[in-house]
Amino acid sequence: MKNTLRNIFHSGKFVAGFVIFVILLVTIIVYPLINPGSPLEQIGVGTFAKPGTYVSLYDAAKTSPDRERETLRLSDADDKRLAKALSDSDRVLMVEWLGLKGVDLEGIDYQDTEALLELWHENYDSTFKPKGMTSAAQKKYKRLNDALLDLQTGDNLTVMSEGETLSTIKKTDYVNVGTVTNVKLLPLGTDNFGRDVLKELVGATKTSLGVGIVAGIVATLLGLSMGLLSGYVGGIVDDFIMFITNLFTVIPGFILLILISYSISQEYRGPATVAAVIGFTSWPWTARSVRSQVISLRNRDHVNLSKLSGHSMLRIVVTDILPYIASYVVMAFILQVSSGILSEAQLSLLGLGPKTTTTPTLGLMMNWAMMYSAHTNGSWWAYFPVILTITLISFSLNLMNTGLDQVFNPTLRD
Amino acid sequence: MNEDRIVASKDFTNAPLCLSGRHVTKVFGFGDKKTIAVNDVSFDFHEGEFVSIVGESGSGKTTLSKILLGLLNHTEGEILFQGQPRDISTGKKRNAYWKGIQAIFQDPFSSYNSFHKIDAVLLDCINMRGGKNLPMEKKIEMMTEACSFVNLKFAELTNKYPFELSGGQMQRLMIARIFLLKPKILLADEPTSMVDACSRATILDMLLQLRDEIGMTIIFITHDIGLAYYISDTVYIMEHGKFVEYGKADEVILNPKAAYTKRLISDVPKIHEEWDLSTVDLANG
Numbered sequence: 001m002k003n004t005l006r007n008i009f010h011s012g013k014f015v016a017g018f019v020i021f022v023i024l025l026v027t028i029i030v031y032p033l034i035n036p037g038s039p040l041e042q043i044g045v046g047t048f049a050k051p052g053t054y055v056s057l058y059d060a061a062k063t064s065p066d067r068e069r070e071t072l073r074l075s076d077a078d079d080k081r082l083a084k085a086l087s088d089s090d091r092v093l094m095v096e097w098l099g100l101k102g103v104d105l106e107g108i109d110y111q112d113t114e115a116l117l118e119l120w121h122e123n124y125d126s127t128f129k130p131k132g133m134t135s136a137a138q139k140k141y142k143r144l145n146d147a148l149l150d151l152q153t154g155d156n157l158t159v160m161s162e163g164e165t166l167s168t169i170k171k172t173d174y175v176n177v178g179t180v181t182n183v184k185l186l187p188l189g190t191d192n193f194g195r196d197v198l199k200e201l202v203g204a205t206k207t208s209l210g211v212g213i214v215a216g217i218v219a220t221l222l223g224l225s226m227g228l229l230s231g232y233v234g235g236i237v238d239d240f241i242m243f244i245t246n247l248f249t250v251i252p253g254f255i256l257l258i259l260i261s262y263s264i265s266q267e268y269r270g271p272a273t274v275a276a277v278i279g280f281t282s283w284p285w286t287a288r289s290v291r292s293q294v295i296s297l298r299n300r301d302h303v304n305l306s307k308l309s310g311h312s313m314l315r316i317v318v319t320d321i322l323p324y325i326a327s328y329v330v331m332a333f334i335l336q337v338s339s340g341i342l343s344e345a346q347l348s349l350l351g352l353g354p355k356t357t358t359t360p361t362l363g364l365m366m367n368w369a370m371m372y373s374a375h376t377n378g379s380w381w382a383y384f385p386v387i388l389t390i391t392l393i394s395f396s397l398n399l400m401n402t403g404l405d406q407v408f409n410p411t412l413r414d
Numbered sequence: 415m416n417e418d419r420i421v422a423s424k425d426f427t428n429a430p431l432c433l434s435g436r437h438v439t440k441v442f443g444f445g446d447k448k449t450i451a452v453n454d455v456s457f458d459f460h461e462g463e464f465v466s467i468v469g470e471s472g473s474g475k476t477t478l479s480k481i482l483l484g485l486l487n488h489t490e491g492e493i494l495f496q497g498q499p500r501d502i503s504t505g506k507k508r509n510a511y512w513k514g515i516q517a518i519f520q521d522p523f524s525s526y527n528s529f530h531k532i533d534a535v536l537l538d539c540i541n542m543r544g545g546k547n548l549p550m551e552k553k554i555e556m557m558t559e560a561c562s563f564v565n566l567k568f569a570e571l572t573n574k575y576p577f578e579l580s581g582g583q584m585q586r587l588m589i590a591r592i593f594l595l596k597p598k599i600l601l602a603d604e605p606t607s608m609v610d611a612c613s614r615a616t617i618l619d620m621l622l623q624l625r626d627e628i629g630m631t632i633i634f635i636t637h638d639i640g641l642a643y644y645i646s647d648t649v650y651i652m653e654h655g656k657f658v659e660y661g662k663a664d665e666v667i668l669n670p671k672a673a674y675t676k677r678l679i680s681d682v683p684k685i686h687e688e689w690d691l692s693t694v695d696l697a698n699g
């Protein structure tokens with residue numbers, strides 16, 4: 001037993017999957033402690049705010065620039081602002097004008113905003129009209145000049161309240177973000193309802209993992225007991241259970257899942273119900289493989305010896321059959337959890353997932369993103385992190401499974 | 415075939431019956447995949463008799479033994495236990511039946527639950543014989559005795575898992591189990607397949623000793639007709655699921671009638687002849 005555990009943790013694949021999974025788990029547990037509150041709390045009225053740090057404009061403006069220690073004056077602020085405001089096509093126009101004016105263009109750096117502007121103001125003349133220049137073109141240059149003047153002259157901002165000047169903000173004033181009372185960090189922006197996507201995602205991952213685990217437990221327990229019964233008892237019990245599992249192979253489990261979910265009225269369709277429904281529709285394949293393993297085990301002589309020793313059927317199943325399939329059952333459980341999470345996401349995408357106003361699920365987040373067309377309006381943060389999380393969960397679970405498989409069935413190793 | 419026998423083969427035809435079969439047939443599968451593993455065999459095994467069932471691989475020996483043990487349902491025919499039709503329809507009746515009939519299986523490696531220490535196997539036997547409430551020292555004493563009966567040291571085996579034992583040790587432990595259980599009938603399916611010639615003689619000795627001590631009926635399954643001749647009272651020769659010949663060991667083997675028996679006998683390696691180099695024609699060899 002100890003040996004097996006050691007082997008498992010020597011398998012690179014298992015460890016990689018395990019580490020990813022543990023990181024996810026730790027995030028789920030720790031993040032709500034750092035950022036408490038309901039994951040579905042609406043923090044703003046706007047929809048699909050871009051990821052980033054949001055600073056209260058009001059607070060920033062009211063932060064008095066006189067408080068020397070907390071503000072900073074950097075003279076290049078204006079240049080940077082100008083550089084950003086001056087588009088490449090404006091720069092091309094300016095150089096064009098200077099060329100017409102006969103300025104030596106040798107050594108002019110388009111990106112050097114300061115030098116370019118200086119040259120412009122030295123040489124611009126609204127009356128200059130070389131031969132062949134239309135008056136439309138002349139007006140175009142005039143407009144450009146006005147805009148440039150505007151950029152540079154727009155002087156200090158004055159903050160007023162009820163006619164009284166509170167403060168004057170110079171173009172070069174900076175304020176430390178730490179002194180602004182209201183700053184909101186939204187690493188993944190907000191969704192269509194104005195909710196913090198990261199917080200929602202953490203909550204959703206927790207619920208979805210829960211759904212997957214409950215579905216996995218239900219499916220594995222059902223599949224295991226059905227498989228044991230069917231394989232060990234045989235006869236009519238076997239026929240009956242095989243009939244049911246055959247039904248499931250004819251009718252795809254997902255269709256059944258949709259039909260059952262559809263028939264449960266919305267108010268009863270919480271995460272737990274959905275998890276149970278997923279579990280109830282996905283046990284047959286576990287049952288089938290458990291059955292075939294039990295059939296090959298039940299004729300082994302150690303089982304015969306146990307019978308000859310007068311052991312009860314229950315004892316034989318528990319002590320002589322179960323230990324031999326335990327490793328398989330663990331692997332089946334991991335796969336069931338993984339497919340349970342995917343099933344929930346698929347169901348929710350179709351609008352048949354859990355109806356909840358308190359807890360999000362990964363599927364529901366996808367559903368909302370789709371309904372409010374996040375994918376067409378470019379709000380990638382509303383759905384891409386969700387897809388990534390789902391992928392990461394199944395990837396880590398499947399990695400663990402492959403690792404376990406290599407330890408338990410060493411013949412499969414390449 | 416004139417080696418010394420350790421026991422004179424006795425005639426058991428008038429001894430009390432313990433296990434009989436009438437037209438027992440076992441068919442596996444159906445259609446194209448149908449295998450008739452046991453084909454309409456009838457037999458009478460008597461109390462205290464040492465019976466050998468001899469046949470080639472695949473002749474149906476193990477299948478017949480599983481049927482006799484009640485671990486496999488036969489397709490047709492009837493099994494009689496002590497002259498009465500055998501009834502093992504309920505779990506209780508089966509457990510009562512298994513108090514009287516026990517087995518050593520062909521493959522020692524698959525006979526143990528690899529998750530249990532081997533002590534459990536022996537403790538089970540003591541419990542089954544009503545020793546459940548005995549003090550632990552007494553149980554250990556019994557297990558030590560059983561182990562030393564098969565030349566094993568219990569102290570060296572205790573707390574070990576089956577995979578830590580050799581095939582021969584596993585087989586001998588199975589005999590220790592029989593020693594503790596003392597059943598009326600023992601079905602031994604090739605119990606010496608994993609041991610060297612020397613240990614084989616010891617094991618056979620042990621079986622005969624048990625037979626003499628508790629009047630056990632031994633049904634010994636083997637493919638080695640020489641071995642069967644060496645120890646049994648009665649032999650049944652099995653070919654393709656049928657008994658082609660049976661009778662007192664010396665009568666059958668010294669005077670075989672069926673062609674199959676003759677072939678089995680001629681296949682027994684004749685050590686002296688095979689290794690006598692003087693008979694080998696070196697010039698043509």
Ligand SMILES: Nc1ncnc2c1ncn2[C@@H]1O[C@H](COP(=O)(O)OP(=O)(O)OP(=O)(O)O)[C@@H](O)[C@H]1O
Nearest residue numbers: 442443449451470471472473474475476477478637
């Ligand atoms: N569970 C089974 N299902 C189908 N066929 C079986 C089964 N068990 C045995 N057989 C077939 O029955 C025939 C007899 O098998 P059995 O194991 O009784 O032979 P055996 O005499 O014990 O051979 P060996 O000396 O190799 O142990 C074989 O042809 C085998 O293929």
Ligand SMILES: [Mg+2]
Nearest residue numbers: 475476477520
């Ligand atoms: Mg056999």
